[in-house]
Amino acid sequence: MKAAVFYGKHDLRVTEIDVLPPADNQVRIQVKFCGVCGTDIHIYEGEPGAAPVVPPTVIGHEFSGVVSAVGRQVTRFRPGDRVAADPNDMCGECYYCRNGMANFCENGIGIGTTCDGGFAEFVTVREKQVYPIPDHLSFEAASQAETLSCCLNGIDLCQIRAGQSVLIIGAGPIGLLMLQLARMSGAGKIIVSEIVPEKRALALKYGANIVVDPAGEDLYAVLAANTPNVVCVIECAGTIPTIAQAIRSAGKGATVMMFGLTAPDAETPIQPYDIFKRQLKLTSSFINPYTFERAVEILALGKVKVDEIITDIVPLPEINKVFNDSAYRRRGKVLIRI
Ligand SMILES: [Zn+2]
Numbered sequence: 001m002k003a004a005v006f007y008g009k010h011d012l013r014v015t016e017i018d019v020l021p022p023a024d025n026q027v028r029i030q031v032k033f034c035g036v037c038g039t040d041i042h043i044y045e046g047e048p049g050a051a052p053v054v055p056p057t058v059i060g061h062e063f064s065g066v067v068s069a070v071g072r073q074v075t076r077f078r079p080g081d082r083v084a085a086d087p088n089d090m091c092g093e094c095y096y097c098r099n100g101m102a103n104f105c106e107n108g109i110g111i112g113t114t115c116d117g118g119f120a121e122f123v124t125v126r127e128k129q130v131y132p133i134p135d136h137l138s139f140e141a142a143s144q145a146e147t148l149s150c151c152l153n154g155i156d157l158c159q160i161r162a163g164q165s166v167l168i169i170g171a172g173p174i175g176l177l178m179l180q181l182a183r184m185s186g187a188g189k190i191i192v193s194e195i196v197p198e199k200r201a202l203a204l205k206y207g208a209n210i211v212v213d214p215a216g217e218d219l220y221a222v223l224a225a226n227t228p229n230v231v232c233v234i235e236c237a238g239t240i241p242t243i244a245q246a247i248r249s250a251g252k253g254a255t256v257m258m259f260g261l262t263a264p265d266a267e268t269p270i271q272p273y274d275i276f277k278r279q280l281k282l283t284s285s286f287i288n289p290y291t292f293e294r295a296v297e298i299l300a301l302g303k304v305k306v307d308e309i310i311t312d313i314v315p316l317p318e319i320n321k322v323f324n325d326s327a328y329r330r331r332g333k334v335l336i337r338i
């Protein structure tokens with residue numbers, strides 16, 4: 001089969017590799033679409049700490065497809081079933097798994113990081129990682145169940161209550177998903193700060209009440225004029241200036257969700273007295289524990305839309321151009337068609 005194999009920094013090759021039969025408890029999926037994630041870019045750039053990848057490995061972890069073969073112990077799936085899969089396969093036995101924190105599993109397997117993933121014609125995963133998708137849900141949208149499941153963990157931690165004001169910084173794919181989840185969670189006024197005009201327009205379409213261009217407008221003045229208290233700030237840009245902006249924008253008792261991934265060695269100063277005076281909760285969100293089922297359900301119900309978040313679909317043989325040309329990522333979510 002054809003697969004995009006990561007051999008090391010800036011070395012991703014589309015090549016022929018063997019198709020393996022599924023083990024007894026595994027399902028083999030013929031991949032339809034696999035999204036390019038920021039994590040994949042970090043891996044390609046050889047950045048340490050992004051994900052533990054030992055080359056050669058087929059990367060890609062946001063995939064959907066059709067079951068092509070099942071192992072002997074598999075009971076819930078048959079060839080032909082339409083599915084998505086959670087790439088974070090946890091052991092269920094370590095301290096963290098047994099204490100409700102499976103995202104910190106000590107023996108976790110990452111499909112597309114620690115073992116072969118979805119930028120390939122076939123990917124093999126354990127049955128417990130596989131979720132059926134309904135016929136009306138497109139494979140394109142279903143590939144984003146993984147992204148949405150990570151956002152769900154983040155939004156859960158924000159504990160938004162009905163009517164509260166929320167600020168979202170950055171309206172890329174993650175920001176636009178967070179915006180829709182904040183709306184679903186009952187947020188009152190949602191303000192979105194984003195420098196790209198097209199993304200601001202999408203934010204308005206997806207339920208933002210106010211959009212701000214932080215390059216041309218005074219974000220803090222807009223907030224002061226429109227809400228008595230920003231109760232939750234969701235940072236989705238992952239840069240030091242926007243994290244500082246997120247902390248400064250937060251109201252009293254607010255949660256600052258630092259969802260955007262910064263460089264592993266990035267540092268930012270905080271003023272503890274300032275955190276104290278506003279009783280801020282600074283937090284973050286690590287992968288997608290127990291949220292994949294809900295992500296599929298939300299997509300199936302059409303409560304979160306991803307069609308316009310997906311800006312480019314590129315065939316597998318041309319995958320390298322996505323990694324080499326940052327213009328793709330700036331537009332939005334790129335899917336690889338297998
Ligand atoms: Zn991802």
Ligand SMILES: [Zn+2]
Pocket residue numbers: 090091092093094095096097098102104105106107108
């Ligand atoms: Zn575990």
